[in-house]
Amino acid sequence: MHGGSDIFDVCIVGAGVSGANIARRLSAYDLKVVLVDKEADVSFGVSKANSGIVHGGFHHNKKYLKARLELQGAMMFERLRQELDFPFKRCGIVVAAMHEDEMRAIEQLYMQGVDNGVIGIEMCSRDRIMELEPKLNPDTVGGLWVPGGGIVEPYRFVFSLVENAISNGVVLQTTFAVSAGLRDGDAWRVEAADGRSLQARYVVNAAGLYADQVSAIFGAEQFAIQPRKGEYYLLDRLTKARPDRVVFPVPTSVSKGMLVIPTVEGTVLIGPTAESATDKRDLATTRAQLDKILSSARAMIPAISEYDVITSFAGLRPILDEDFYIAMSAKVPNLVQVAGIQSPGLTASPAIGEYVKDLLKKAGLKLSEKPEYDPFVVKRPHVKELSPYEVDELVAQDPAWANMVCRCEKVSEAEIVAAVRAGHTTLDGVKYFTRAQMGRCQGGFCTYKIIKIIMRETGLSWDQVSKNGDRSRILKDTL
Numbered sequence: 391m392h393g394g395s396d397i398f399d400v401c402i403v404g405a406g407v408s409g410a411n412i413a414r415r416l417s418a419y420d421l422k423v424v425l426v427d428k429e430a431d432v433s434f435g436v437s438k439a440n441s442g443i444v445h446g447g448f449h450h451n452k453k454y455l456k457a458r459l460e461l462q463g464a465m466m467f468e469r470l471r472q473e474l475d476f477p478f479k480r481c482g483i484v485v486a487a488m489h490e491d492e493m494r495a496i497e498q499l500y501m502q503g504v505d506n507g508v509i510g511i512e513m514c515s516r517d518r519i520m521e522l523e524p525k526l527n528p529d530t531v532g533g534l535w536v537p538g539g540g541i542v543e544p545y546r547f548v549f550s551l552v553e554n555a556i557s558n559g560v561v562l563q564t565t566f567a568v569s570a571g572l573r574d575g576d577a578w579r580v581e582a583a584d585g586r587s588l589q590a591r592y593v594v595n596a597a598g599l600y601a602d603q604v605s606a607i608f609g610a611e612q613f614a615i616q617p618r619k620g621e622y623y624l625l626d627r628l629t630k631a632r633p634d635r636v637v638f639p640v641p642t643s644v645s646k647g648m649l650v651i652p653t654v655e656g657t658v659l660i661g662p663t664a665e666s667a668t669d670k671r672d673l674a675t676t677r678a679q680l681d682k683i684l685s686s687a688r689a690m691i692p693a694i695s696e697y698d699v700i701t702s703f704a705g706l707r708p709i710l711d712e713d714f715y716i717a718m719s720a721k722v723p724n725l726v727q728v729a730g731i732q733s734p735g736l737t738a739s740p741a742i743g744e745y746v747k748d749l750l751k752k753a754g755l756k757l758s759e760k761p762e763y764d765p766f767v768v769k770r771p772h773v774k775e776l777s778p779y780e781v782d783e784l785v786a787q788d789p790a791w792a793n794m795v796c797r798c799e800k801v802s803e804a805e806i807v808a809a810v811r812a813g814h815t816t817l818d819g820v821k822y823f824t825r826a827q828m829g830r831c832q833g834g835f836c837t838y839k840i841i842k843i844i845m846r847e848t849g850l851s852w853d854q855v856s857k858n859g860d861r862s863r864i865l866k867d868t869l
């Protein structure tokens with residue numbers, strides 16, 4: 391508690407990758423911070439469904455704030471991974487040109503990358519690009535190589551950031567759907583739809599697709615966030631088409647194009663599309679888009695097969711205009727807008743944390759470092775990554791390490807229990823924390839086992855267990 395009152399110094403609305411980075415950054419200071427989200431767990435918004443790429447800093451002109459934050463954020467991932475133990479790999483990015491006339495666009499990207507200060511960026515001949523990524527179509531004529539690009543598991547990144555923020559004193563309130571924001575003396579009174587309320591001297595609006603609504607709730611700037619849908623298909627880890635690098639086509643004016651992404655956990659993602667949407671909850675995927683994605687991905691990597699597809703999903707980009715909108719509100723006091731955080735928001739997010747911390751400081755928030763701040767999370771073992779001898783040692787302490795709940799992704803009962811005890815009490819929360827249900831069978835074998843573990847650990851009854859919150863309960867008594 392700061393200043394002896396029960397008023398928070400900062401309330402962050404939205405526990406996606408932006409809000410999580412801001413919360414964790416502020417947790418290094420002697421402040422009372424609360425992070426609220428309308429969903430049942432963190433990272434259930436835009437941050438759960440994206441390409442998971444740490445971008446290479448060459449796609450955008452550095453006149454844009456998003457380009458500068460992308461370059462800064464991308465450099466911060468090694469240190470964050472050491473501290474927060476989430477899956478991340480700097481595997482590099484290739485952009486493949488399929489026709490001679492695309493080499494002109496490659497040259498422009500190269501010049502922009504050089505101008506932005508991207509380290510190691512290289513224009514490549516056909517032989518060089520094929521050497522870097524032998525799975526590319528032999529018809530590739532050349533391309534771009536950006537060794538600094540990488541891949542990350544986005545939800546695990548958010549979970550670790552929030553876990554660390556909480557262990558450094560941040561208060562997390564989930565199912566807190568902000569419905570009113572009123573001035574109350576020198577502070578804001580932030581009210582939730584379920585009647586809860588809190589007070590905070592500063593508010594950060596990091597509400598993703600709903601940043602326009604949250605801004606209106608606080609009487610701040612009027613703007614409209616447009617969703618732009620991106621559909622994906624996930625290929626099984628046994629596919630023969632897994633590249634070593636992230637493979638981009640030459641970009642278009644509205645998107646970076648449809649990619650082939652070797653995920654950090656061994657599967658392959660193809661997509662995303664880029665279609666304007668009207669409904670912020672529309673996450674449907676369609677056969678027509680699958681055909682589009684497959685033909686675009688196969689043009690770059692011909693070995694991609696429809697038979698390797700294990701699931702499809704979609705994400706919605708929160709589009710405001712060309713750039714991020716990160717600034718103190720000019721209309722109401724002590725409110726920071728963190729809106730329009732479309733791609734490369736995941737890459738930029740660590741730098742967004744720094745930027746917002748600086749904005750708050752300029753606006754009068756006192757930042758004094760906490761000597762007890764600990765940037766590390768406790769590392770948890772994963773059966774999949776251990777030798778049989780190491781697993782034996784764990785089983786000797788707790789037989790739950792021997793009970794393989796998810797066979798596809800090799801996740802033990804002990805890991806599911808750890809997820810639930812860390813507060814991830816929905817099926818999706820457990821999935822994003824452990825990867826159970828993410829493999830070839832997509833939960834066909836393990837869902838009922840996970841439901842039983844959630845019930846045992848939390849005391850929830852069978853009809854209270856949900857996929858991702860109360861609107862999505864799994865089992866219903868229809869008799």
Ligand SMILES: Cc1cc2nc3c(=O)[nH]c(=O)nc-3n(C[C@H](O)[C@H](O)[C@H](O)COP(=O)(O)OP(=O)(O)OC[C@H]3O[C@@H](n4cnc5c(N)ncnc54)[C@H](O)[C@@H]3O)c2cc1C
Nearest residue numbers: 404406407408428435436437441443568598620735736737
């Ligand atoms: C298809 C696609 C592909 C992408 N690929 C990449 C990529 O490869 N690399 C990259 O760098 N970026 C990528 N991005 C961009 C990146 O995913 C986003 O920039 C980032 O996830 C935005 O995070 P956020 O925290 O701002 O928003 P969100 O993750 O949406 O978080 C906002 C949170 O606010 C909560 N909220 C909303 N309203 C309220 C309310 N009234 N009360 C309380 N809580 C509320 C929501 O529940 C949500 O959890 C991609 C995006 C998409 C859609």
